[in-house]
Amino acid sequence: MSSVIGFRDTWPFGYRLYNVAVATLLLVTLSPTILLLAFLLLITQGPNILYFGPRMGKNQRPFQIIKFRTLCPKRARAITADRTLPADANIETRLGKILREVRLDELPQLVNIIRGDMNICGPRPVRPEIAAIESRRIKGYEKRFDVRPGLIGPTQACFGHGASKRIRARMNNLAVNRPVNIAAELSLLVRIGSSILHRIGKKSVKFAKRFSTGKTSAFKDIYLSDIVQNKPSLVHRIDMSSLSVRGVDLPSDGHLAIRLHSGALRRARVKLTQSGAPGIFNYKPVNEVDAFVIERYALGRVIIPPRVAWSIESRQPELAGQEAGI
Incomplete structure (x- = not known):
């Protein structure tokens, strides 16, 4: 997907007409x-339903972005003064978490x-404070301001x-050059x-299943392996900071293998x-690339999640043998 998306408009007038037409x-x-x-x-939260905040546009020209308000204003200002919102901040409004997860809070940006x-x-789009910090930290960060920010894009989707x-x-930067x-x-x-429609449908099904007593033996095909002994065990549950496996000795280092x-x-x-x-283990990714892999592939916390294979628990010994070489 990212190999064909480009941001450099070679016909500015026509591209502008296209953007206005599609947004309208x-x-x-x-x-x-x-x-x-x-x-x-x-x-659910009163008349203050829209958020207007400064963002950096093309050539670093500031503008006011429009979104549905999904965060408690005072706590958001304190936490995000010099950083983006942490995943475990838990400062969303009553509907904010679901709107942020399915990205429906972004719809007013069609006006932008x-x-x-x-x-x-x-x-x-990024805030001026974040742009200033990341420009000092990341070489070539300012290249993004050669083009207008977007409602969608490879990074927003993945x-x-x-x-x-x-x-x-x-x-x-790769897309800006294309x-x-x-x-x-x-x-x-x-x-x-x-x-987004699929995610909304899945959430509706999960809500309905709260009233069901049925059980399932299917799990996502995700394994935790001890790096030293290289013994994979099926992961039964994983979130941003912890995971659960059965019958495994505690390794201090390991890796997750996610089969697509x-x-x-x-x-x-x-x-x-x-x-x-x-x-039950608490875990931390070794670096930012490992964090990205877990967030995208194991947790699916992106707009377009990858298709992860599903395994039946009874197949675990067979699959564990296949994984012994990873």
């Missing part, structure tokens, strides 16, 4: 959804596109909210829309500590 069409088509969200936010602040596709800025910058590919943009837009639907493997190194409960 989406705004009209999605107006019932936008009005419904506005009504739900109004009755019509106004000329943003494009449909481009780097994620990275979670707290993903590494260094990896994001690398991907953005010419715009409208067909690729529209394809990405359709994929994002389909994924295509059969390919993605690996992430982790540091493990005992949580106090049998089979």
